[in-house]
Amino acid sequence: MKLLKIISKNFKMLFRAKGSGAIVLFGPLIIILLVGFALNKPSTYELSIGVYATNYNELANSFIGELKNNNYLIQQFDSKEGCIDAIKKSIIHTCIVFPEDFEIAESKTNELKFYVDYSRTNLVYQIIETVSSQIDIRSSELSFEMTNKLLNILTNTNEEVDADILALINLKSATNNIVSEIISIQENMDSIDLKMEETNIKSIKSKFSNIEPLVEDLKDSGEDAISEGREFSEDQGNSSNAGFLGDLDDIEQAINTTFNETSETIKDIEILISNASNKINDIKTKLEKAQKANKNIKSSLENTKDSLDILKEDTNKVKASLESINSGIESIEVKSAESIVSPITTSIEPVIAESTQLNFMFPALLILVIMFIGIMLSSTLVIMEKKSKSSFRTFTTPTKDSLFVISTYITSLILLIVQIIIILILAYFFIKSDLLANFGLTSLILFISMSLFILIGMVIGYLSSTQEATTMLSIAVGSVFLLLSNLILPLETMSDFIRNLTKFNPYVISSEILKKVLVFNIGIKFVIKPLLFLTLGIFILFILIFLFQKISKISYLNKMPHIKRQGLIYIPEDNYLKLGKHIIKNKEEVLTLLKKIDDEEFSEYVSNNQNEIFIWLKNILKEKTLARKIKTKNREDMIKIIDTHLKKEKNKTEKKSKRK
Amino acid sequence: MTDPILKIQNVVKKFGEKTILKGLNFDIRKGEIFGLIGASGSGKTTLLSIMIGFVRPEQGDVLFRFEHLLDFEKAMTFRSVFKKQEIVKKMYGFAAQVPSFYENLKVRENLEFFGSLYNLSKDALKTNVETLLNLMDLKNSEDLLAKNLSGGMERRLDIACALIHDPKVLLLDEPTADLDPVLREHIWNLVKKINKKGTTIIIASHHLNELENLCSRIAILKKGKIIDVASPEAIKNKYAKIQEIHLESYPGNYEKIINQLKKKKLIDCERKGSELIIRSNKPQKTFQELFPILAKLKEEITDLKVGKPSLDEVFISISEEKEEKKEKKEHETP
Numbered sequence: 001m002k003l004l005k006i007i008s009k010n011f012k013m014l015f016r017a018k019g020s021g022a023i024v025l026f027g028p029l030i031i032i033l034l035v036g037f038a039l040n041k042p043s044t045y046e047l048s049i050g051v052y053a054t055n056y057n058e059l060a061n062s063f064i065g066e067l068k069n070n071n072y073l074i075q076q077f078d079s080k081e082g083c084i085d086a087i088k089k090s091i092i093h094t095c096i097v098f099p100e101d102f103e104i105a106e107s108k109t110n111e112l113k114f115y116v117d118y119s120r121t122n123l124v125y126q127i128i129e130t131v132s133s134q135i136d137i138r139s140s141e142l143s144f145e146m147t148n149k150l151l152n153i154l155t156n157t158n159e160e161v162d163a164d165i166l167a168l169i170n171l172k173s174a175t176n177n178i179v180s181e182i183i184s185i186q187e188n189m190d191s192i193d194l195k196m197e198e199t200n201i202k203s204i205k206s207k208f209s210n211i212e213p214l215v216e217d218l219k220d221s222g223e224d225a226i227s228e229g230r231e232f233s234e235d236q237g238n239s240s241n242a243g244f245l246g247d248l249d250d251i252e253q254a255i256n257t258t259f260n261e262t263s264e265t266i267k268d269i270e271i272l273i274s275n276a277s278n279k280i281n282d283i284k285t286k287l288e289k290a291q292k293a294n295k296n297i298k299s300s301l302e303n304t305k306d307s308l309d310i311l312k313e314d315t316n317k318v319k320a321s322l323e324s325i326n327s328g329i330e331s332i333e334v335k336s337a338e339s340i341v342s343p344i345t346t347s348i349e350p351v352i353a354e355s356t357q358l359n360f361m362f363p364a365l366l367i368l369v370i371m372f373i374g375i376m377l378s379s380t381l382v383i384m385e386k387k388s389k390s391s392f393r394t395f396t397t398p399t400k401d402s403l404f405v406i407s408t409y410i411t412s413l414i415l416l417i418v419q420i421i422i423i424l425i426l427a428y429f430f431i432k433s434d435l436l437a438n439f440g441l442t443s444l445i446l447f448i449s450m451s452l453f454i455l456i457g458m459v460i461g462y463l464s465s466t467q468e469a470t471t472m473l474s475i476a477v478g479s480v481f482l483l484l485s486n487l488i489l490p491l492e493t494m495s496d497f498i499r500n501l502t503k504f505n506p507y508v509i510s511s512e513i514l515k516k517v518l519v520f521n522i523g524i525k526f527v528i529k530p531l532l533f534l535t536l537g538i539f540i541l542f543i544l545i546f547l548f549q550k551i552s553k554i555s556y557l558n559k560m561p562h563i564k565r566q567g568l569i570y571i572p573e574d575n576y577l578k579l580g581k582h583i584i585k586n587k588e589e590v591l592t593l594l595k596k597i598d599d600e601e602f603s604e605y606v607s608n609n610q611n612e613i614f615i616w617l618k619n620i621l622k623e624k625t626l627a628r629k630i631k632t633k634n635r636e637d638m639i640k641i642i643d644t645h646l647k648k649e650k651n652k653t654e655k656k657s658k659r660k
Numbered sequence: 661m662t663d664p665i666l667k668i669q670n671v672v673k674k675f676g677e678k679t680i681l682k683g684l685n686f687d688i689r690k691g692e693i694f695g696l697i698g699a700s701g702s703g704k705t706t707l708l709s710i711m712i713g714f715v716r717p718e719q720g721d722v723l724f725r726f727e728h729l730l731d732f733e734k735a736m737t738f739r740s741v742f743k744k745q746e747i748v749k750k751m752y753g754f755a756a757q758v759p760s761f762y763e764n765l766k767v768r769e770n771l772e773f774f775g776s777l778y779n780l781s782k783d784a785l786k787t788n789v790e791t792l793l794n795l796m797d798l799k800n801s802e803d804l805l806a807k808n809l810s811g812g813m814e815r816r817l818d819i820a821c822a823l824i825h826d827p828k829v830l831l832l833d834e835p836t837a838d839l840d841p842v843l844r845e846h847i848w849n850l851v852k853k854i855n856k857k858g859t860t861i862i863i864a865s866h867h868l869n870e871l872e873n874l875c876s877r878i879a880i881l882k883k884g885k886i887i888d889v890a891s892p893e894a895i896k897n898k899y900a901k902i903q904e905i906h907l908e909s910y911p912g913n914y915e916k917i918i919n920q921l922k923k924k925k926l927i928d929c930e931r932k933g934s935e936l937i938i939r940s941n942k943p944q945k946t947f948q949e950l951f952p953i954l955a956k957l958k959e960e961i962t963d964l965k966v967g968k969p970s971l972d973e974v975f976i977s978i979s980e981e982k983e984e985k986k987e988k989k990e991h992e993t994p
Binding site (some may be wrong): 001002005006011013016017210388389390391392393394395396397398399585596 | 699712714745746749750752753754756759760761762763764765767770774776777778779805820821822855920930933
């Protein structure tokens with residue numbers, strides 16, 4: 001009953017507070033609506049790109065055309081400075097400056113300079129990524145063309161090398177044949193015996209010369225034999241001997257003839273031998289020449305063979321080299337230009353059906369709304385209660401402190417739930433988000449997230465001392481959570497330390513698990529750990545809140561006797577102004593006293609050397625202006641000044657209360 | 661003499677090194693209007709906070725009479741306010757220096773809300789709200805948001821909120837601060853009405869003259885000590901050694917009269933409106949000095965009153981007396 005009454009009171013307070021009702025109710029809806037309009041488009045960016053080139057040649061224009069084809073808004077500039085200025089003026093998002101003589105040439109690097117506005121941190125990487133990718137596409141096309149050309153040349157070379165290897169094989173074979181022939185020739189030549197046995201013509205001659213005496217001896221012997229025959233015949237005297245003697249004559253004649261002929265023959269032979277000797281000498285000479293020539297030929301053949309061997313080796317080397325080239329060429333597995341230019345192609349396949357950015361960002365945005373509204377709403381409720389005039393009265397009632405904590409939590413939760421339901425309904429119909437697919441888990445995550453951020457807001461409320469401080473602290477905490485999340489900068493771009501911190505960022509944890517459940521439709525077992533972590537956070541925050549509430553209450557009650565009441569400043573007794581026997585507690589009493597005392601008494605308290613009223617007004621009441629005004633005045637003037645001052649103060653108070 | 665409803669026993673309270681309350685001992689009687697007077701910073705609010713159990717003293721205790729409806733034995737016992745907070749809160753109503761309610765709730769809503777926090781039944785709450793709206797003259801403003809109320813109405817709403825659960829004891833801390841005399845009078849009349857219904861009322865205020873006619877007893881708190889607890893009259897009798905002569909004369913050339921009196925060493929005199937007030941501890945002698953002066957200045961007496969000074973002036977005289985004694989002591993000490 002009490003709880004319901006407090007919650008009901010919270011609602012009344014909230015809706016009656018200036019502007020807060022409207023902000024609390026319509027704030028998140030407006031945020032979602034605006035974000036929806038902003039992001040409800042396919043995932044491309046309407047980027048304005050400025051380009052500048054000294055010469056808009058075919059190559060530059062091909063790049064520009066590529067960008068235009070991808071729906072980028074292209075603005076051409078006449079100068080680099082103009083292009084850069086346009087970024088500063090937010091006319092364009094990025095400026096691409098083409099290099100001078102932008103063309104594809106040997107040993108020429110064409111650097112395209114991107115000028116971006118890094119102050120637009122959230123957009124700059126997107127710009128670099130998207131525009132660079134378009135430039136890369138064109139660059140790849142050029143690479144493709146050049147690689148294709150190169151590959152054709154390589155293919156041709158391969159074929160030619162193949163032919164050359166074949167020729168080399170033939171050449172090698174021919175060389176081998178030649179070498180064989182040479183060897184054969186050498187062998188044949190070796191087999192030619194051009195050596196001539198030393199023909200001893202002289203011995204022949206001498207032997208022939210020996211033949212003559214022998215022939216003469218023979219003739220003599222014959223003649224002797226014939227003489228003896230004759231003698232013999234004569235001795236026998238017989239008629240029969242006549243034949244014999246005739247024969248002997250014949251023989252003698254024959255011997256003479258033969259002798260003559262033999263002599264002649266010998267002479268002829270000697271001539272012939274002499275001629276033969278000459279001929280032999282000629283032949284010998286010729287043979288010697290032939291031998292020399294043979295030797296030279298053999299030497300030449302040997303040299304030729306050696307040369308051919310070298311040629312063979314070189315041929316082998318060339319062949320091996322060509323074979324190596326060929327095998328090198330053949331070993332290139334990827335021979336298509338496309339594969340070389342883009343050995344790895346990426347294709348982005350969405351794990352869920354492609355949709356608008358809002359669909360993907362919806363969980364993060366939903367948690368964003370929960371975070372900011374949860375923190376701000378609960379912190380506002382707490383500080384409203386804390387700073388409310390009623391704080392003291394509530395302490396006097398027999399109501400447990402925890403009841404106010406719980407009622408604030410429930411009030412915030414109810415409001416947040418209503419808002420989230422409205423947002424979810426809108427999301428269901430307009431973003432076509434499939435919220436019902438994992439409704440139970442989605443609800444659980446939303447409930448835990450809401451509780452967590454509400455409790456964070458309550459801690460902020462209890463820690464703050466003013467409404468302004470609460471608002472600032474709430475925004476600051478929300479902003480820190482937001483900055484340390486993926487929504488503005490990718491976590492991967494942050495330092496390790498910060499990245500580790502983000503693991504404890506409730507916004508990151510909540511939005512990640514909601515995304516997993518809402519977008520990827522995964523089950524509870526994949527999100528149980530972060531859910532338990534958030535739940536633990538809720539328990540810790542509850543404990544902290546009870547602790548802070550206790551401290552806050554003790555601090556309030558301890559300060560009570562010393563609080564400055566609106567419009568009145570209490571002066572501790574020790575700081576009363578004591579003028580003689582008069583005790584002055586406030587300005588009114590100063591005026592009364594000044595009217596009461598005479599100038600003589602006045603001079604006891606105020607003189608050129610000392611002005612106790614001035615010191616008191618200045619140091620105790622801190623009325624420096626009034627103190628300065630009365631510093632050098634006489635009693636009458638002082639009365640007038642203080643009187644006027646009090647009247648003005650009274651008028652102001654009256655005006656204030658009238659306004660009230 | 662009625663029974664005490666509260667017993668303040670040897671209460672000592674310190675804030676840091678400074679001792680705010682230095683061993684206070686006194687009782688509050690059932691059904692009385694008890695005034696707690698003291699200068700600002702004398703510890704009145706601290707004492708009230710201790711009485712209701714909000715602030716714990718370093719020493720001492722505050723006991724309340726445990727009123728058990730059925731058990732007579734128990735009803736006669738006293739319990740510490742620091743141990744039975746639930747009962748104490750139901751027993752007390754507290755209107756602090758600054759009105760305490762929800763500014764964004766209407767007058768009636770405030771009363772209903774605070775009533776609901778005391779677990780009042782629907783009927784009791786309705787009755788109490790109606791009674792208080794009428795009693796506090798807030799019936800015509802019941803649908804106004806509290807933030808739109810005037811100073812006097814705020815104060816009345818605050819007291820109404822303190823009374824919503826029909827407490828036995830009502831503590832009022834400076835209930836007429838910031839209010840004009842008419843509104844102050846209105847509040848005091850309300851206090852009397854509430855007291856007539858049987859509610860014990862403890863008022864801390866520095867409007868001593870107003871308490872004089874309201875309180876049955878008064879405690880004078882000065883620098884953390886109770887100087888005296890007695891009825892206003894008894895206090896005045898005890899401390900007011902000087903008497904005030906209120907003179908009205910024609911043509912009323914009071915400056916001249918004052919100058920003449922000062923020559924006779926009667927320096928404690930002042931003009932207050934149409935009166936000349938002369939303070940003296942020997943009024944007979946003063947008259948002897950005064951009449952010849954009036955005759956000399958041809959002043960015709962139109963009104964002449966002799967009486968004790970107001971409680972306010974008694975309080976100041978007590979303060980001065982103490983100061984003088986202190987100074988004297990300091991001078992005597994080498």
